[in-house]
Amino acid sequence: MIRPPSDPQEPHVALVEEWNASEQHHKVVVQHVNIQGLGRTKEDLLGYEISDVFNAKNLIDVMKKAHIARQRLLRLGIFKEVEVLIDTSEGADALPNGLDVTFEVNEIKRLTGSYNTMVGNNEGSMVLGLKLPNMIGRAEKLTFQFSYGTKETSYGLSFFKPQPGYFERNLTLNMYKVTGQFPWSSLKETDRGVSAEFNFPVGPTSHMLKWEGVWRELGCLARSASFAVREESGHSLKSALSHTMSIDSRNSAIFPSSGALLRINQELAGFTGGDASFFKEDFELQLNRRLFWDSVLSASLWGGMLFPIEGKPSCIADRFYLGGPTSVRGFGMYSIGPQSEGDYLGGEAYWAGGLHLYTPLPFRPGRGGFGDLFRTHFFLNAGNLCNLNYGEGPRAHLQKLAECIRWSYGAGIVLRLGNIARLELNYCIPMGVQSGDRICDGVQFGAGIRFL
């Protein structure tokens, strides 16, 4: 249904302004929809995105549908810009009320690269990124990232392929090596793995199915690590299938004022090979509601459980951790729960909840501009983390999770960074502190993507 224009040399000018108002509801027929400026992109991929324009009945409809088609073309991530031209149709088979719609596109370069240096946590590193968008012509993307640091080296290669016509259904293949240092557990971890991920929407929900095979190497970060952490050193292989379902109706990812988020994740390790053998479940729920005077009330609840299978004890790298400026504020980073000689070992079950009241800055400085990136918030956080003895019943488990709850309250300022991250500066008062927990009462600074 796509034909190249009859005379590609002559520029076509949109004549919409010359039509008077009554013509807008005049019935029209879209005869041709063209795309100009294609290089390596295959045409059949784009047919799905723009086919809806043919169904337009009048001029307003054509403009609306053309705009939607333009958005769909842009979200493929293969065009730098897309322009829409609507013109009367020309040629031998032109109808008196026929229209031609032309999309003029500008493809992204074949290879883009980036180079950054990063400094943080007593380590400097050089990060090199390479991206090949639209590699074979159907919106595939190959990304390579390499980070060379004073302490560790890591890299990742990723291949993304969407289903033609159904961009939200896509497949990603990854190969990576990442290293992490966790001073709260005196642990360092090196993961080398491959994963295959399949995303698909079902109605309002979006799902992800993933298989991951990881070779994990754990080691002590310092000679003074506790023996419990030393016992976990060594190599293991995890081969796991996981499924995530999420529904997000919030109006923004960072400062939502309405809507809810629900994310449920299951992971089963051991049935496809490997040494690690467990079933893990965790969920995240967030509700937002606008109150009087531009303030927003937000409630969130997180929880998770890890069931080791076949009697093997759980690995420190699989357990849950709690505490810190991104989870229960007022406590040290991941410094709640079972510990040995000052090293936090994580737990097999946890829950955490938060209640926030966000308000604009008092007296609203910088309103309409810079000031809108800030909010003040008053919060109440609570949570618990423990190991469960799976021989006892669920009643005993609930009881154990309900004892010794840690909680905190306070207030602070939040800054939005782009649309992904936020910075917080809070004054916290931790309560319900158990022996072994490390607290951070008073001023606490936090930066991250996911906050309780």
Added chain:
Amino acid sequence: MHQGKTLLRKEGRQKLQHQLSAQILKSSRPEGFPAAEAFVSQMAAAEPWPENATLYQPLKEDQILLSDSASSLAVQTYLRMCGLPVQVVCRPNAEYMSPSGKIPFIHVGNQVVSELGPIVQFSKAKGHSLSDGLDDVQRAEMKAYMELVNNMLLTAELFIQWCDEATVSQITRHRYGTPYSWPLNLILAYQKQWEVRRKMNAVGWGGKTVDQVYEDVSQCCQALSQRLGTQPYFFKIPTELDALVFGHLFTILTTQLTNTELLERVRSYSNLLSFCRRIEQTYFESKDS
């Protein structure tokens, strides 16, 4: 010690003895005591030897290799000679738990010490020592012979395990990867093989053949046999040298490899055989360790 490197070249018996005496003379100079060891000793001296001291090694039945088994037996014998109780625990990740990456290591109180040398010093700091009765010359001689065993016997064991194709493919690779599932068992075995081969090249054993290594083992056993003579122990009283020699020789005598060449070479020295039997009966109550 760099002197040890010269001992590894294939040389006649007399040259070997000459090198040994040179090393004894060199070792008899007073040694400096590195600062880190002094600190560890100070911390160790604070508490007596506890009841729950544990020694960690790889799994005995399926995983442990000849060299690790020998080193572990040497440490166990030494601790028995000192009369220090220790419980042996087998863990598949013992090699990675160890602070130096070598087997065995002991967990005493809240300290972790690996390998025979540091363990001897650690127990000395707690007041238990076997070589106090020796004078300086004898102690230097003991150290020289211990270096000989470490540089010759231990390296030969590693060579046969990891550089002899028949042994590697039939025994070692399979045993090393036992606790892990596929493909990690292969990856780790090949990684370790590559690492040991690199080390062999670094100490100059890369070009040797298995027969040359058997010759080296014979020469080492001859030197030990000559030193031992008809005495019950290398010195008047059992010392860490006896523990080390027993650990290696007994393990060689009781471990099944692809052929019996190594076993026969050791067995040809009858005084070493009776030495092993004697120590086994005295300290291990005639039960195989």
